Amino acid sequence: MTEPVRPDSRAPRLLARLTQGAIPLTAAAEVFRAATVRAHRLHPASTSAHRAAFASMLLAYAATAAAVLFLVWFSRCRKNARLISPDAALGSDGWAVAAWLVPVANLWFPRGLLLGTLRASGPAADGRRDDLLVNAWWAAWTGHALLAVVAQSGTSLPLMVLSTALFVAAAGLIVVLIQRVTSRQDAALAALRPTARAAV
Structure with a gap:
């Protein structure tokens, strides 16, 4: 049974800003x-x-704070996505959080989770742009993660520069994705919210 959209249902804008x-x-x-x-x-x-x-x-401190904020934001957005698109196959909330933290799994599953949440957050003017944005973020994120392991044990300037550049690119892209998901949910929830009856 689908949970009704409450009059106070909102996209997590404050969490989005803090995470961004x-x-x-x-x-x-x-x-x-x-x-x-x-x-x-x-x-x-x-x-x-x-x-x-x-x-x-x-x-370590900055990454921990950003990760906690992001996962709380992501969890809230997935709940909203279920209200907006009840038929979307979003999977379990527990796995949606664990997939970001489990080694090896976090190199692949977050892409599908983020793309699924974005698609379920409301209609898109161009779905291909969503795919491109998520894929670009995922490529930068996994590229950084893999290069960071290699660069950790050496002093190669090109590897360290490339790894850091990919990290910065992934950070910029995820900020854009957070904005896109939050804005889309805000518009979709506003459209679904029950309107007050006009006074006779």
Whole structure:
């Protein structure tokens, strides 16, 4: 049975804004960490190990905050997507969160989960643009994740620069996707919301 759309049903706009603010901060922390760690590996005598450790810790805190905000936003959006598109096959909420955290699974399943939520969030003017945007984000995200593992053990400047560039690109694209999902849900929920009867 489909849950009715309550008069106070809204897209999670505040959560979206908080997440959109946390993600660029995380990208900036990643750039700072990559530059600091590389400088320490190349010139350990002149670059403090403490500074490199601080940069890594800063990234860990920023990434954790952004991840928590994103997962809460994503969970709320999936609930809204069920109201908007009751027939959409969105899967379980537990898996929708776990898929982002389970190693190896998080390299593939989030793409389908995000695309499914976007499609179920309301009608699209151009569905191909949605696919392109999600695929571009997914390629940047997985590319960064794979390169980061390789770059972790070496001092290769090209690998570190490419890994960080992909991280920044993925951050920018997910900010756009958050905006797209939230705006679409806002419009769809407003259209479904019961209207007050006009006074006679």
